[in-house]
């Protein structure tokens with residue numbers, strides 16, 4: 008990264024470019040494209056979900072529905088268009104009679120109004136040959152070792168002699184830490200508006216989709232429907248959050264296009280209902296982590312061992328990388344990680360904000376908190392004594408690792424020195440405690456991104472097929488483009504949100520700004536090399552970063568330290584969090600105003616998972632019974648008090664030309680453990696699982 | 709199908725609506741008014757909040773036919789011409805939004821809440837006799853029907869406080 012990038016717009020507080028559209032409700036989301044966007048008289052689709060978890064569909068009785076007013080069609084596995092590729096069971100919707108989980112799409116009603124579609128779906132009668140399914144995952148589940156974890160990581164690994172080291176350690180901690188099923192629940196339900204257009208030179212597929220990755224929706228649909236990718240056009244101009252659940256296409260994408268395919272020339276709108284989202288759009292698996300730590304008298308770790316059991320759907324494997332943070336945060340000569348995966352007849356899990364890193368760091372940080380107690384050390388001091396010189400997993404340098412600085416800054420700002428022994432502070436009816444935990448997230452840059460720079464009269468149009476799901480991409484990429492082209496912000500017209508723009512990777516893995524920003528920097532440099540500083544309107548260049556963008560010599564990670572004050576009512580066990588502070592080391596911050604929102608948003612979701620979030624399954628069918636926002640509780644205004652995010656002033660030139668490492672996910676990692684640590688300090692009852700409900704807080708569980 | 713007429717953001721609209729249609733679906737699908745959002749369809753998230761005859765209202769919880777003649781103001785109709793409403797402007801200034809999907813509901817709810825806070829106590833009010841003051845606690849309590857999964861709550865609070873001042 009030799010060529011220095013101008014740093015002038017980068018680092019400035021800027022309001023969201025599309026902010027005025029959003030505060031007035033005028034920004035169009037996937038279901039909101041009407042005649043103005045060419046969507047005339049759309050048909051409405053409503054899904055029918057299976058009521059058994061395993062078996063076969065014997066018959067779909069829909070004659071009466073077909074004959075009713077306003078209903079246009081009813082699709083099931085006998086009459087839906089055939090896909091070109093049915094290898095992926097999640098995507099092979101309505102292709103055969105097999106049922107893999109309760110809530111799987113078994114039919115769909117298309118009507119001219121949404122009321123008729125919904126009513127029709129209610130009246131479709133499905134007959135099944137049900138088979139007994141397996142739905143329960145708990146400490147008795149065995150599972151097997153998956154080949155790979157998400158992100159391509161190995162499921163297990165071992166260095167040194169972990170068993171011997173445990174046997175000879177002065178302090179041994181051997182405990183189990185749990186995280187529950189969680190659902191992403193972005194505020195905008197997943198939705199697709201699709202048209203199968205029979206043009207004179209063949210079919211074209213057009214979609215307005217609520218996705219984090221327009222290009223991957225395009226390539227997936229092209230493969231499934233057997234048409235060229237160039238004939239698929241996916242637009243996602245505004246997306247109402249995703250948190251991973253819109254990172255990959257899900258069944259609804261396919262079924263919406265099946266419906267459109269069955270009615271060529273007519274637009275079809277499909278929105279997944281909030282309840283259906285709990286079965287169809289991914290979720291985070293529950294995890295059970297056995298943590299064994301062995302330390303010397305001074306608290307210096309000799310061994311870290313982490314054995315995870317988690318679950319997936321029998322019809323499609325997704326293995327959360329819960330062991331990932333264990334490999335990179337603390338030093339110990341002897342180490343072991345292992346993962347076992349239990350396959351059940353349940354919905355397909357997928358990405359949720361910081362997959363693996365979030366539940367894994369909960370387990371590790373809660374274990375470190377507990378070890379600090381065992382050894383009799385301050386939790387920050389314990390971490391200081393176990394700070395590694397290099398990445399424990401690979402031996403590579405971290406480049407910049409400033410975790411301890413985050414702890415020290417945070418401790419001072421938060422008033423950590425006021426923390427007393429467990430259950431030592433009672434104010435009125437409330438026990439008060441302070442807690443802390445480390446945050447960690449790898450710095451990813453995705454390969455294969457491209458951007459286009461086009462000279463226009465008076466400025467530049469900069470295009471990339473990325474998606475702004477609320478991260479602020481529209482705003483920060485514009486700032487990066489201004490610096491890359493060395494022009495004023497006003498001279499940049501930044502376009503994104505469509506698969507017709509140059510290829511871009513997913514808004515996920517905290518990799519958006521680094522990957523897309525780098526492509527914009529590369530395209531700008533190419534543009535200047537090809538067209539100079541006074542180009543003619545119409546001059547353009549398309550380019551991307553080098554093939555292997557990441558510097559393989561380093562183990563680049565972001566770090567942070569979170570601090571929480573918890574108050575627990577001594578009679579009711581109600582937990583309140585009046586103060587929360589995160590200090591992060593994330594490389595350069597492009598736009599402090601929007602970065603603060605991202606980090607605070609991540610911490611807020613972390614607080615929410617720490618106190619409330621848990622999807623409850625019916626053991627008989629494996630579906631989620633808390634399948635709405637009244638029973639799956641997410642943090643509200645009243646739950647969120649003083650949440651503050653701060654960061655170190657830095658730039659990581661090893662990561663990318665902008666010097667940034669991504670901020671979308673680190674805020675949720677460590678937040679749960681910091682809350683658990685604070686509640687433990689308040690009540691003296693050790694917290695080893697989230698959510699920390701009132702019964703657990705007071706130890707009545 | 710019965711015919712209803714509404715005033716939406718100052719303009720009259722009318723048309724036939726299904727008796728089963730919620731006010732939210734009638735606005736979004738029949739009258740092409742997509743400013744109120746659908747987050748849950750069950751009165752649990754607040755994304756569909758509008759001002760109905762001056763008070764905040766969850767449009768997914770009411771039937772369109774029950775509101776013939778009503779005056780609906782959505783987030784798009786709050787400002788004067790091209791000027792943003794002060795609450796909307798404050799949301800922008802304090803970055804009280806990320807994905808923006810909850811935002812029109814939050815903005816309408818905030819405007820309605822400020823008008824309601826006329827001394828009526830809430831769950832967060834300590835002294836039921838005294839004049840209620842719009843403390844942080846009161847604002848959070850009164851806004852808790854509007855969920856924001858992006859976690860823009862601190863920015864929203866700051867925005868409302870600025871306007872309330």
Ligand code: FES
Nearest residue numbers: 747749751754768
């Ligand atoms: S859509 Fe009306 S409250 Fe959620």
Ligand code: FES
Nearest residue numbers: 806808856857858
């Ligand atoms: S801004 Fe995304 S849900 Fe509130």
